Amino acid sequence: MLPESWKDQLSLVSADDYQIMGNRIPNAVTKLPGLETGDGDGGNGGAWVSKPRRIVVSNQLPLRAHRDISSNKWCFEFDNDSLYLQLKDGFPPETEVVYVGSLNADVSPSEQEDVSQYLLEKFQCVPTFLPCDLLNKYYHGFCKHYLWPIFHYLLPMTQAQGSLFDRSHWKAYTKVNKIFADKISEVLNPDEDYVWIHDYHLMILPTFLRKRFHRIKLGFFLHSPFPSSEIYRTLPVRDEILKGFLNCDLIGFHTFDYARHFLSCCSRMLGLDYESKRGYIGLEYFGRTVSIKILPVGIHMGQIEEIKVAEETAEKVKGLRERFKEKIVMLGVDDLDMFKGISLKFWAMGQLLEQNKELRGKVVLVQITNPARSSGKDVQDVETQIHLIADEVNNKFGRPGSGYKPIVFVNGPVSTLDKVAYYAISECVVVNAVRDGMNLVPYKYTVTRQGSPVLDEALGFGAGDVRKSVIIVSEFIGCSPSLSGAIRVNPWNIDAVTDAMSSAVTMSDKEKNLRHQKHHKYISSHDVAYWSRSYDQDLQRACKDHYNKRFWGVGLGLGFRVVALDPNFRKLGVETIVPAYKKTSSRLILLDYDGTMMDQDSLDKKPSDDLITLLNRLCGDPNNLVFIVSGRGKDPLSKWFGSCANLGLSAEHGYFTRYYFY
Numbered sequence: 001m002l003p004e005s006w007k008d009q010l011s012l013v014s015a016d017d018y019q020i021m022g023n024r025i026p027n028a029v030t031k032l033p034g035l036e037t038g039d040g041d042g043g044n045g046g047a048w049v050s051k052p053r054r055i056v057v058s059n060q061l062p063l064r065a066h067r068d069i070s071s072n073k074w075c076f077e078f079d080n081d082s083l084y085l086q087l088k089d090g091f092p093p094e095t096e097v098v099y100v101g102s103l104n105a106d107v108s109p110s111e112q113e114d115v116s117q118y119l120l121e122k123f124q125c126v127p128t129f130l131p132c133d134l135l136n137k138y139y140h141g142f143c144k145h146y147l148w149p150i151f152h153y154l155l156p157m158t159q160a161q162g163s164l165f166d167r168s169h170w171k172a173y174t175k176v177n178k179i180f181a182d183k184i185s186e187v188l189n190p191d192e193d194y195v196w197i198h199d200y201h202l203m204i205l206p207t208f209l210r211k212r213f214h215r216i217k218l219g220f221f222l223h224s225p226f227p228s229s230e231i232y233r234t235l236p237v238r239d240e241i242l243k244g245f246l247n248c249d250l251i252g253f254h255t256f257d258y259a260r261h262f263l264s265c266c267s268r269m270l271g272l273d274y275e276s277k278r279g280y281i282g283l284e285y286f287g288r289t290v291s292i293k294i295l296p297v298g299i300h301m302g303q304i305e306e307i308k309v310a311e312e313t314a315e316k317v318k319g320l321r322e323r324f325k326e327k328i329v330m331l332g333v334d335d336l337d338m339f340k341g342i343s344l345k346f347w348a349m350g351q352l353l354e355q356n357k358e359l360r361g362k363v364v365l366v367q368i369t370n371p372a373r374s375s376g377k378d379v380q381d382v383e384t385q386i387h388l389i390a391d392e393v394n395n396k397f398g399r400p401g402s403g404y405k406p407i408v409f410v411n412g413p414v415s416t417l418d419k420v421a422y423y424a425i426s427e428c429v430v431v432n433a434v435r436d437g438m439n440l441v442p443y444k445y446t447v448t449r450q451g452s453p454v455l456d457e458a459l460g461f462g463a464g465d466v467r468k469s470v471i472i473v474s475e476f477i478g479c480s481p482s483l484s485g486a487i488r489v490n491p492w493n494i495d496a497v498t499d500a501m502s503s504a505v506t507m508s509d510k511e512k513n514l515r516h517q518k519h520h521k522y523i524s525s526h527d528v529a530y531w532s533r534s535y536d537q538d539l540q541r542a543c544k545d546h547y548n549k550r551f552w553g554v555g556l557g558l559g560f561r562v563v564a565l566d567p568n569f570r571k572l573g574v575e576t577i578v579p580a581y582k583k584t585s586s587r588l589i590l591l592d593y594d595g596t597m598m599d600q601d602s603l604d605k606k607p608s609d610d611l612i613t614l615l616n617r618l619c620g621d622p623n624n625l626v627f628i629v630s631g632r633g634k635d636p637l638s639k640w641f642g643s644c645a646n647l648g649l650s651a652e653h654g655y656f657t658r659y660y661f662y
């Protein structure tokens with residue numbers, strides 16, 4: 001007997017009956033050479049196969065846009081720095097990649113249709129245009145000032161640290177996720193395509209998609225940290241977001257800790273258990289297995305290698321060498337936000353010079369600060385604070401006569417080529433964030449320090465020199481577990497960061513070389529293509545059973561999920577039971593108790609008088625053998641059902657059985 005609330009929901013249409021045609025574009029069709037079609041085309045034909053297709057979904061498209069001043073026309077180009085563009089190298093050859101996301105440009109409504117058409121044809125990109133007010137509430141409001149701080153372990157105690165939960169911002173987040181689902185629906189071939197959603201901006205998008213396409217092949221990768229359940233559970237919409245994740249087939253995280261936090265949230269908030277088998281972690285969710293993947297992202301080796309061999313880079317390097325002549329350069333490259341620990345790093349720099357007189361005038365901390373990705377008091381405060389501390393350190397230890405400043409800012413935007421030039425001249429990189437999902441700065445730094453003929457020449461790298469690099473990395477960021485040769489620090493412990501800086505400067509070249517080689521070997525073999533290939537293969541594996549099961553849609557709104565059943569499984573309806581009951585003369589009736597005869601949410605679990613009467617009627621028929629099968633103990637069951645003559649009880653999952661036979 002199903003609880004009332006289930007009855008309507010189970011009768012929702014199944015995915016098999018659900019079709020949205022819209023203006024979906026077909027997969028490109030290719031002729032497979034060498035295969036006869038037998039269609040009488042003179043033996044020259046091949047089998048028609050459609051190319052494999054991946055739909056990569058991210059908040060922003062991997063495009064750069066600007067308006068040409070003279071023609072007033074929009075100009076677009078692929079953004080080679082975008083991870084979402086780089087990851088296609090890991091997909092099988094011939095794969096068509098379609099991108100769905102927003103444009104970093106304010107395209108007026110009258111231009112949107114033309115721009116959409118152009119981007120689809122030229123770049124396989126599908127833009128989601130968001131009205132300004134919606135974008136502000138969704139991105140600056142909910143994403144950057146609510147989710148971002150909480151996922152980085154900062155609870156919104158005061159307005160300066162983020163915003164309190166605002167239902168209108170949550171509504172905007174929901175609406176934008178739905179707009180993304182609409183856009184994906186326009187291009188999706190649900191039987192063929194794999195959809196891969198990225199990052200925390202789109203955590204409930206899977207629910208909208210699963211609702212429309214029950215069998216959709218759906219992956220998600222979270223690039224930010226997933227916080228401990230004690231932090232996560234403060235979200236008023238915690239269940240909706242968890243259920244969004246669970247509507248995927250594969251959920252990816254950078255680190256074991258993020259996956260562990262997610263699994264404990266599923267266990268504590270939704271009562272779900274996971275299984276780990278032969279290296280695979282899977283969560284059972286209404287008959288579906290949701291797989292978990294732990295693999296940190298890597299960098300695009302080709303991009304850095306290309307920059308390393310460019311003459312322009314060598315020229316920059318020569319210029320920087322001249323500028324920082326006879327100085328030991330430590331480098332920081334960070335986005336401007338609350339979590340990058342820039343001020344803690346500057347305090348440590350001040351302390352390093354305070355404690356080590358001999359380093360004054362010699363060591364420089366160059367700080368590249370990428371432009372802030374959001375605006376608000378939090379960002380302004382960070383900016384004001386880091387400049388105050390830098391001024392304090394520079395005023396105390398700087399030497400105006402010689403132009404020496406211990407902390408040197410390079411304010412953004414700084415091109416990737418320029419960053420590579422800075423990596424090349426730096427003895428050490430300091431990544432001191434108090435939280436960061438991954439952070440690829442140490443990877444790019446290490447690969448640059450492996451050198452190239454033009455870089456070696458620009459750096460004066462001689463026959464007796466060894467490749468070396470030193471990484472100081474916060475233990476609170478995703479790349480930390482992968483960098484076994486790094487000096488790991490607690491960024492909050494200024495003494496420890498100071499000591500790490502001192503070791504980085506004084507460490508022997510031999511040791512720097514050993515650490516460098518170790519990192520380079522790992523980073524070059526675990527690049528972005530390795531990551532996306534591995535993810536893609538696991539996504540295919542996670543979806544392989546989709547057509548061996550029947551899927552039923554259940555639940556309303558953001559609580560929607562599908563129930564996956566064996567193909568032979570049929571819904572047991574009254575219309576089937578009654579005739580079968582009447583036709584038979586020897587019946588075994590096994591009844592589950594909690595959640596079947598008794599509502600799961602009921603506080604009083606004792607059977608009602610009506611239920612006892614009903615059971616007695618069933619048991620009163622000599623053709624029936626009736627059992628209650630439950631995980632409950634024998635004592636409460638015996639007590640509750642003592643008045644039911646002829647009722648069998650199987651308590652404690654079958655450990656105790658009470659038979660009553662005629």
Ligand SMILES: O=P(O)(O)OC[C@H]1O[C@H](O[C@H]2O[C@H](CO)[C@@H](O)[C@H](O)[C@H]2O)[C@H](O)[C@@H](O)[C@@H]1O
Nearest residue numbers: 059083143223224297335373436437438439440
């Ligand atoms: O600022 P947003 O537009 O909300 O985007 C968030 C950040 O996305 C990117 O970083 C994230 O992915 C990186 C690659 O996996 C990872 O290294 C980092 O830790 C994640 O936060 C982007 O690089 C950042 O600039 C964005 O702030």
